[in-house]
Amino acid sequence: MENRASLIERLESQAQTIRRDILTMIYKAQSGHPGGSLSATDIVTALYFHVLRVDPGNPKWLERDRFIMSKGHACPSWYACLAERGFFPKEELLTLREINGRLQGHPDMKKTPGIDFTTGSLGQGLSGGVGMALGLKRKKPSTHVYVLLSDGELNEGQVWEAAMAAAKFKLDNLTAIIDYNDLQLDGYCHEVMPFEPLREKWLAFNWQVFEMDGHDMGNILDTIEKAKRIKDKPSVIIAHTVKGKGVSFMEDKCDWHGKSPNDEQFVQAMKELGADNPQTLQKELRKPSRPSKSSFLSDISRESLSATNKKVADQNLIPTRDAFGEALVELGAEMPNLVVLEADISKSTRTNRFAKRFPARFYQFGIAEANMMVAAAGMSTTGKIPFYSTYAVFGSMRACEQLRTFVAYPHLNVKVAVSHGGITPANDGVTHQATEDLGMMRTIPGLVVIMPGDYYATKALVRAAAKYKGPVYLRFTRDAIPIIYGSEDSFEIGKGKLLREGNDISIIAIGDMLCQALKAAELLGEEGISAEVIDMHTLKPIDQDIILTTAQKTGYVLTVEDHQIECGLGGAVAEVLIENLPTPMRRIGLRNTFAESGRYDLLLEKYGMSANHIFITAKQLLDASDS
Amino acid sequence: MENRASLIERLESQAQTIRRDILTMIYKAQSGHPGGSLSATDIVTALYFHVLRVDPGNPKWLERDRFIMSKGHACPSWYACLAERGFFPKEELLTLREINGRLQGHPDMKKTPGIDFTTGSLGQGLSGGVGMALGLKRKKPSTHVYVLLSDGELNEGQVWEAAMAAAKFKLDNLTAIIDYNDLQLDGYCHEVMPFEPLREKWLAFNWQVFEMDGHDMGNILDTIEKAKRIKDKPSVIIAHTVKGKGVSFMEDKCDWHGKSPNDEQFVQAMKELGADNPQTLQKELRKPSRPSKSSFLSDISRESLSATNKKVADQNLIPTRDAFGEALVELGAEMPNLVVLEADISKSTRTNRFAKRFPARFYQFGIAEANMMVAAAGMSTTGKIPFYSTYAVFGSMRACEQLRTFVAYPHLNVKVAVSHGGITPANDGVTHQATEDLGMMRTIPGLVVIMPGDYYATKALVRAAAKYKGPVYLRFTRDAIPIIYGSEDSFEIGKGKLLREGNDISIIAIGDMLCQALKAAELLGEEGISAEVIDMHTLKPIDQDIILTTAQKTGYVLTVEDHQIECGLGGAVAEVLIENLPTPMRRIGLRNTFAESGRYDLLLEKYGMSANHIFITAKQLLDASDS
Incomplete structure (x- = not known):
């Protein structure tokens, strides 16, 4: 059997591996949250490589212990532990936040093997843990539920609702661990929204309270073990940690909450974390996969816009x-x-x-x-x-x-x-x-x-x-x-803006979809279809006049929004038209589905919201009515 | 100047008047919350008849102290104090919860003179108080903000969010008073969701804590005065009270949370509260203003329903x-x-x-x-x-x-x-x-x-x-x-139910509006218009087939819902029709307005959602399309 010293040594070494994984993932994705991932690393490592009863070959094993990372933005540390434990291939870590990937920007229980609960919105995980612990309380063999919270999350009242409920239900199979690095996005916790005296708060909510050094592996193991033995009440461990722990220039820096390292920073960080050939790795990872300006959605021709008397300041x-x-x-x-x-x-x-x-x-x-x-x-x-x-x-x-x-x-x-x-x-x-x-x-x-x-x-x-x-x-x-407009353009609440005149079909768009609509109008123009484009910046009150005028003129309406096709712009225009001037119409937007992580332009393409889809849908609408 | 003894005597006597007002209002309305109103009475009386700087002649006076009744269901006590102080005529108390009245079932700052903040949803008032206290903090002369909370409200995490914020912002112009009668709707607080140790909780949230007997006028005055003098932090007063205080059979009974007294109970309560001629008053107040079954909306003829092969169990x-x-x-x-x-x-x-x-x-x-x-x-x-x-x-x-x-x-x-x-x-x-x-x-x-x-x-x-x-x-x-259906009727999620066949117009209804739609169909039938009625019990996924089939058949569609006309059933049907079969349509429901307190059938009438309105709108739709 592994003795304590070698156990601790193994876990410490494992934690360094996890840290390197985290840096690698975030560098590759050029997106993600290193600070909070690194501060949580030793705790999550201890859980996944010693404490939790889990089975990588059977992630849904009914008798497993449960883990919820309430501070979902720190998921790179979770993903790394799951991969290193064999829940999924390590290479998959390089797909963090990529479209069609299983490693979402925030944890998704339906996509990632080993993820027991979806998180990402702060203040929610402890409630999930209360529900799980309640559901598992009477089960044999007993399973334990661990919830890792950030300190900033304690601002959320829902955490205190959950705390009250857990104490009422005497959830001794529930342990909360607070990753207390005293930094949240906007600064030090004690400045943003002071929550001290923290121990006294949890005591007043009838929890058993422990404190530990969240980077001392021995201390972590002992404290978690003690917490697990508590009977008839839930336990909380206040883990004193350092944000960005392990990378000198990230430590205790709130700037590193949600920033990815550049090339030099990556090499430097990996060196500090004991990587063998950080420079080689950096070169391998670095691929020109980011969208160039010209491949993006900004290539609306200046002519198209100036034709509608709009000044395009520039294509920034x-x-x-x-x-x-x-x-x-x-x-x-x-x-x-x-x-x-x-x-x-x-x-x-x-x-x-x-x-x-x-x-x-x-x-x-x-x-x-x-x-x-x-x-x-x-x-x-x-x-x-x-x-x-x-x-x-x-x-x-x-x-x-x-x-x-x-x-x-x-x-x-x-x-x-x-x-x-x-x-x-x-x-x-x-x-x-x-x-x-x-x-x-x-x-x-x-x-x-x-x-x-x-x-x-x-x-x-x-x-x-x-x-x-x-x-x-x-x-x-x-x-x-x-940028579509010029500084001299004027806007009135409740009045849509006719951006481009046309006779064959009306495209009504809102927000970030306006540029896609304009681009689609150009594409249609190339095929001899004259599309009118309206910026419906105010969704409520909706500009009924401009809708009816354009529908009367073109006879076909297409709505375009970065939103579900139900209830939003499509819904508003449908309601106006059906009651006043029933006109053939189509809606562009998300079709009763949540989206996913990925590059914005790729998501627009995947979910049928790009200029190209607008173009195709417009033609279909006109064709359908012809036939 | 009034000495302490006479001050206390005056306030105690005033509180009895308020209690009689409360009983009278709730008895007259046959609706409302006596238990929590009575437990708060002494505190609210002390505030309005001694503590608060307010001006009944100028309710919006900028330099006034503010009061928020976070436990909004206890508003009869607030209304009574405002009326007795002269903010509005006392006779108006008899309009509690009546349609077109100013005394809503829960406090409405836009309708009632002297009400500083809308409440009714629990757990919200302290947040409002934090905002007010912040907005008034630097104003001279200084004004003070008082928030009265129920004990049950402390279950809401938002109260603890507000508590944290108030301490951070050092809101010494804010005093929270907790009406601690240990009873909420479902039972004793210490059973429903225990929140003790309460003093320790507030201390851990950095508030100055006081306790008082919420029915001892001298104690109330002294404690509020002490709380007001605290500097650099907010203060909370835990007021120990008795739910239903003053009426023997209501005291400490959670059944009296939201129940109105019957004739005998009213007389008995008023006797206990020192009313002169309770029996006479009871007879004066008692008017047969409640809806009789036949005047209500249930008079759909049995024939109409049986014609569609539906068995009407009874007209209950x-x-x-x-x-x-x-x-x-x-x-x-x-x-x-x-x-x-x-x-x-x-x-x-x-x-x-x-x-x-x-x-x-x-x-x-x-x-x-x-x-x-x-x-x-x-x-x-x-x-x-x-x-x-x-x-x-x-x-x-x-x-x-x-x-x-x-x-x-x-x-x-x-x-x-x-x-x-x-x-x-x-x-x-x-x-x-x-x-x-x-x-x-x-x-x-x-x-x-x-x-x-x-x-x-x-x-x-x-x-x-x-x-x-x-x-x-x-x-x-x-x-x-x-009741419309029989026990043998079957229902499938996502499948609308054709309830009544017709050829001239389709009425698609959901929920409680279904009976109104059926009634309207009868009225239309009397004028020779054959209306089809569909029960669209599932709003999502919407039954596209039944919508298109009926629209194809009749050529006119009317949607009816107990909801805003935006986005709900009307929106869903409009979206289906406009994309597939643009058909003239109208929507019945609330038209971009909140409703109000009042009898259900009267509200349906006022807001244009009764069978009669459906009937008229259907005819208008047909007429408009004829012309």
Whole structure:
């Protein structure tokens, strides 16, 4: 039998391998979260190479212990352990975040062997663990459920709901481990949303509390063993860790939360982690697989746009979240009552620029979107104009009732301004892709719903929303899209914009799909089909006049949206047409399916949302009606 | 100046008046929540008649103190204090929960003078208070924000999110008061979801903690004063109270959470509260204003139904939640893996019957819908078939992302079975009326969405959902609706049911609107118009065939739903028709508006959803197309 010293030595060595795997995966993908993966590595290694009863040959073995990585963005550490344990081939690690791959940007229980629970949205895993532990509690032989949480997740009230429930149900087959590196996306936890005294919190929620050094293998093993022996209550282990552990320049640096290393950084990191030939590896991994500008979706001819009297500033690709960040700073200078509420992702939503310029009007609420929504409602009653900022999945769905009942019902002056609309957080995968939000938001009475089509439209429509008195939902892109408009273009809430005139078919598009629609119109033009293109930046209230005018003119309508084809733009236009002017129509968008991780342009192609698909569908619609 | 003794005496006497007002309002309305109103009375009286700086003549006075009743169902105590302070005429108290009234079933800041914040959905008020306190913090003169919470609300994680934020922002202008009577809807708090040690919890969240006797006026005044003087941190007062305080037979009885007194109980209660002539008052208040069966919507002729080979069991009115409760018990006996997860409202959702019969398979999660959703997901991975039970607003909107990402994305075998669909919780008002959920749920890929049309349809479709492998959203009515089907009728998920054949127009209805559609078809028949009626109990996947067949046959389509006209049934049918067979259509439902409190049948009339409106709209559709 393995003695303790050799066990620890084996695990420590294994952990170094896992760290190299993590770096390799993220470098290859040029996307992912190294900081939190490295901080969790020793714990996950201890679990998978000593603690957990699992069977790589039979991942669904009923008697297995369960593991949930609630901090799903650290999945590279999970994937590496699963691969090294033999759940799937190691080479597959190089497919991280790739289209058609099994290793999604955040863990997917249906795709990856060995993944017991889907995660990625923070604050959720402990609840899943409570459900599993309840379901397994009376089973023999007993199985144990481990949930790894980040520290930032503790901002989420749902963690405390789960904590209360686990104590009530006396779930002694449940152990939570907190990867406490004191860094979340926007900075130190003790600054973003202080949660100390942490031990006292868990004690007050009736858990058995342990602490350990999350990088001391012996300490890890002993503590997990002690926690497992606790009876009649759940146990939590506060693991003191270092974000980016093992790579000197990543350690305790919040910049390394979600950044991939460049060539030099990769070589340096791998050297520190004891890799044999890091430079050779780097060269092997480095392939020119990233989209070049010309292969991307920006090749709309300048002629096409200028023909519609629009000035194309240039063909740069810019995410509309960038325009939002800029607009906020400009509006902040003009409107002293404008305040920004942020849920720990200001670097990503671009509200960090506002925060820097107007620190006294920037409120960092941490990862607690539900509370932040109703707090925004409360602030608006005191005369402030709150911009509520987070990702679209959270703003629309995690805080859905809060938005509906506390913002929209009393028609308060709150702007829910969210990034990562549609599949534009392409590499992150489904948990971060809001593809149902437009329909959901459109159902809410009195809520204005907007998705601008480019940089300039965003700047103008954020301004219009700030000046409008009432609740607005504004959706931006994470990934870059072409610039279509010029700075002199004007936009009015509730008024669609005729971008290109045509006689044969009307293409009505919203948001990042506008450039695809324009490109498709060009392709159609080459075949002698004259397509009209309308930018329906405001989904609600929908511009009924422009829809009926164009449908009357062309007789055929095609809607295009980065969203499910149900309820969103396609639904809105269908409702207008069927009641007023029944006209043959087709909808382009996701067809009752979630998408996946992958490059944005490839996803558009796979899910039938590219210019080419619009082109084909338009022709089919015209052909079907001819026959 | 008033001395302490006379101050206390005045407030105590005032509190008795408030208690009599509360009883009177609820008796008159025959709807409302006496237990929690009475337990809060002394505190709210102290606030409104001594503590708060408010001006009844100028309710929006900028320098006023703010009060939020987070436990919104106790609003009769708030309304009574506002009326007695002169914010609106006392006589208006008798309009509680009445249609076109200003006193909604739960507080509405846009309708009622003096109400600073809309509430009714539990766990939300403290977040609103955080926002207000932040917005007012730097204002001079300083104003103070008071939030009254129930004890059951502490189950909601959002309260702890708000607690963390308030401490971070050092909101010393915020005082939370917890009405701790240890009773929530389903029983004692310490049984439903234990939250003790409560003092330690708040201390661990960095609040200053006080305790007081919530019925001792001197103690109340002193404690509130002490709390107000705390600097640099928020303060919380744990007020020990008795539910139903002041009425002997209501005290400490959880049955009196949401029940209105009958004639004898009213007289008895008013006697105990020192009313002069309770019997006379009772007779004055008692008016036969409740709907009689024949004046209601159940008068569909037996002939009409039998003509379509449907057996009408009888004309009883039964809420479909009752059928759900019965079906669960039957299925529980057959399916050993079926479990029920409940959020503190089992008496109302009718899962209490299952709880009684199968206590080991009933999991009481308290008022924590988000956690419960992901816990249901976790349980399903262990082979259980969880029925997740709460109200529709909470199941669809409070736990929206949880349902979408953790149940639907991994396509887990969870049944979200929710009561209070549409405006059927008519008296409760907007916070409890889910009128956006069908569209929202329909947008989620792979989720089955069902609303049965009566008692028998519910029993059959709950069974079908239990047997179906995958996620399902099932929506029931709170209020009673007629029985349409017989026990031998069969139902298949995804297949609409042709209920009545016709040639001139197709009426497609869902849920509680089915009986209205049938009635409308009769009215049309009297004018020689032959209407086809289809029960579209499954909204997703929508039965495309039946829609196209009927549209082809009649040439005109009308959709009828207890929901916004956007995105729901109307949206689904519009999408099918416009892509396949553009056909003139109209939608019946809420038109981009929230509803209000009031009698169900009156609300249907006011919001244009009654049989009569269907009849008129059908005729308009036919006329418009003739011309």
